[in-house]
Amino acid sequence: MVAPGRIFAEATALNPRHHQHLFVPSKLAYIRGKRPRVKCILCSVARGDKKVTPLVAHETPGFLVTVNLYPYNPGHLMVFPRRHVEDFRELGSAEGLELNRLLALSLDILQKHYSPHGFNLGCNMGAASGASIEHLHFHVVPRYSREKSFMDIISGTRIFAEDPKKALRALRKAFQKAPKG
Numbered sequence: 001m002v003a004p005g006r007i008f009a010e011a012t013a014l015n016p017r018h019h020q021h022l023f024v025p026s027k028l029a030y031i032r033g034k035r036p037r038v039k040c041i042l043c044s045v046a047r048g049d050k051k052v053t054p055l056v057a058h059e060t061p062g063f064l065v066t067v068n069l070y071p072y073n074p075g076h077l078m079v080f081p082r083r084h085v086e087d088f089r090e091l092g093s094a095e096g097l098e099l100n101r102l103l104a105l106s107l108d109i110l111q112k113h114y115s116p117h118g119f120n121l122g123c124n125m126g127a128a129s130g131a132s133i134e135h136l137h138f139h140v141v142p143r144y145s146r147e148k149s150f151m152d153i154i155s156g157t158r159i160f161a162e163d164p165k166k167a168l169r170a171l172r173k174a175f176q177k178a179p180k181g
């Protein structure tokens, strides 16, 4: 996948008149910061390490839900265990239940806030699968039946992303309001 920031930069360079409608890439770069030098980025997020960007939308005893720093689509969430697990089969049954509930809750909240037509839901295990982070994490990605093609993106006709911090504030509120249990 091409980094969204790069697509942005290309889109705005090709079509400056659309610039004001697009999320400003330099701001995105500022929010993302430099890739932190930590052993495991998700363990660092779980610990509340100040070296990593805090994008936590929701927390439970065993799991975290974060806004993805490199979203494929607006509303792209990640759900992952606090403890460092690399294989789905290492999760216990109580963790499995907690994960199941969180994924369902994430789908409910994204459905309400983004009204997508579908979702991609899943995880990559191992470098060969495309996983760039070893720590097990599930992606929840809202999808739209009229999503534009890559050509639309680079020609600047698509609003590609939203400000992750703005998304984070709205989603955090939604998770707080969600019924518990």
Ligand SMILES: [Zn+2]
Residues within 6 Å of the ligand: 040, 041, 042, 043, 044, 083, 084, 085, 135
């Ligand atoms: Zn980890």
